[in-house]
Amino acid sequence: MTPHISAKKEEIAKTVLMPGDPLRAKKIAETYLENVKLVNEVRNMFMYTGTYKGIEVTIAGSGMGCPSIGIYSYELFNFYDVENIIRIGSAGSYKKEIKVYDVYNVKEAYGDSNYAKLAANIDDKVIKAGTKLYSLIEKIAEEKNIKTLTGRAHSADVFYRHDDITEFVKENNLDVVEMESVALFANAIRAKKQAACLLTISDNLVTKEVTTAEERQNNFMQMVEIALEVAVK
Numbered sequence: 001m002t003p004h005i006s007a008k009k010e011e012i013a014k015t016v017l018m019p020g021d022p023l024r025a026k027k028i029a030e031t032y033l034e035n036v037k038l039v040n041e042v043r044n045m046f047m048y049t050g051t052y053k054g055i056e057v058t059i060a061g062s063g064m065g066c067p068s069i070g071i072y073s074y075e076l077f078n079f080y081d082v083e084n085i086i087r088i089g090s091a092g093s094y095k096k097e098i099k100v101y102d103v104y105n106v107k108e109a110y111g112d113s114n115y116a117k118l119a120a121n122i123d124d125k126v127i128k129a130g131t132k133l134y135s136l137i138e139k140i141a142e143e144k145n146i147k148t149l150t151g152r153a154h155s156a157d158v159f160y161r162h163d164d165i166t167e168f169v170k171e172n173n174l175d176v177v178e179m180e181s182v183a184l185f186a187n188a189i190r191a192k193k194q195a196a197c198l199l200t201i202s203d204n205l206v207t208k209e210v211t212t213a214e215e216r217q218n219n220f221m222q223m224v225e226i227a228l229e230v231a232v233k
């Protein structure tokens with residue numbers, strides 16, 4: 001048990017998939033896992049452990065933003081001996097050619113905050129995903145014939161910014177925006193574990209194209225299926 005997770009140590013698998021929304025964790029667990037058990041409901045941050053193709057996997061909500069995923073991923077890596085965490089989330093696209101429903105494998109994340117410095121004593125603004133996990137995602141996606149895009153994500157602290165960030169996006173070579181991966185990657189580096197982040201594009205900030213909740217649900221599942229295959233490799 002930790003301050004934020006009530007699961008017993010043996011109730012959490014070595015690989016954890018983390019959607020932001022705890023209800024999405026529930027949906028994924030109920031759709032894909034066998035012998036599913038709810039192992040955490042502190043703060044309604046639902047975590048489920050079950051088996052996929054006979055191998056134990058945990059699906060756990062992360063909440064929104066670096067502070068939230070920072071807490072859960074830290075506790076999972078350091079108090080539950082988790083080896084791999086794959087965030088499975090949504091992102092906004094900063095580029096016309098990166099379209100809604102595209103699947104994006106984050107190679108590195110640019111953080112707005114000083115989370116990486118404070119949590120892991122890393123001075124860089126840009127933090128890399130775990131190479132092993134990142135490469136395995138690419139391999140599995142190719143085997144499944146699912147096209148992934150890859151590059152640098154903006155791990156933003158502010159959803160509703162006051163200013164135009166066109167120049168900032170160009171200068172920092174940012175493809176997409178989400179709000180969690182930099183904290184997850186920094187925690188993994190400090191714990192000497194593996195972290196990756198798979199995203200489905202839910203909105204395009206250039207073309208203003210958006211997705212409906214129902215469409216999102218269906219298209220998210222491609223990304224989930226890649227992550228599950230990676231989890232049992």
Ligand code: ADE
Nearest residue numbers: 090091092177178179202
């Ligand atoms: N996740 C999905 N769309 C996003 C956006 N526009 N900004 C930040 N995070 C997001």
